């Protein structure tokens with residue numbers, strides 16, 4: 383295991399009587415792609431929201447690069463180097479692709495406006511730097527021909543790329559991807575796999591990946607954590623984890639063991 387970039391230790395989150403995440407721990411090593419899987423309602427989205435700081439756990443600790451970030455809200459975590467994508471894309475559909483990237487940067491700047499202006503020159507210089515970075519990223523994502531088009535004119539596969547490109551504007555060291563393959567056609571799933579691998583290899587971004595599409599998990603992940611009813615029931619290498627009887631039973635939920643035992 384490489385040095386951890388993210389450690390979730392003993393995380394519990396309750397919603398009234400529902401324990402959505404129950405004393406769960408996971409670690410993402412620097413440069414790793416770690417998968418978070420589990421049946422519907424097992425607590426994956428809740429864990430992602432907790433990691434991103436959009437909600438607070440009832441118990442447990444989050445460490446980012448060894449520092450305790452448990453009490454930090456999402457914008458502070460973003461400034462430390464965390465980005466996330468959303469299951470339901472959060473793009474501005476009537477704005478151009480490039481403006482979506484610039485707006486992400488603008489919102490981040492606003493959170494630390496004075497600091498960024500005094501430390502890094504004028505707002506105009508900052509804006510120009512952001513535009514150059516947006517163009518570089520759009521080229522990297524092979525979206526340069528769509529820069530001026532409204533997001534609404536793009537396919538769902540392209541929109542997912544735009545959302546990931548937008549997250550990359552802040553030069554994150556950890557990217558949390560929430561079901562990036564949902565709704566994609568098989569060729570677009572292939573493209574996504576290739577792109578996520580390149581994100582890690584070329585930018586050195588560590589990735590926490592929530593995904594239902596097992597091909598993506600098996601192809602990409604160095605390590606997989608499985609939740610069921612909020613509890614971590616297994617973790618390990620993807621090929622071993624998907625064959626683990628405990629995991630199979632959690633997914634099919636029909637007690638195949640009972641049948642096997644007669």
Ligand SMILES: Nc1ncnc2c1ncn2[C@@H]1O[C@H](COP(=O)(O)OP(=O)(O)OP(=O)(O)O)[C@@H](O)[C@H]1O
Nearest residue numbers: 397400401402420421422423424425426427428429
């Ligand atoms: N805001 C909330 N208020 C009350 N209960 C919630 C809330 N968010 C999630 N839950 C409950 O917590 C449990 C875990 O839900 P969560 O959405 O995290 O699961 P999931 O693994 O992401 O599911 P899916 O794969 O369907 O997206 C479920 O029982 C869900 O109903």
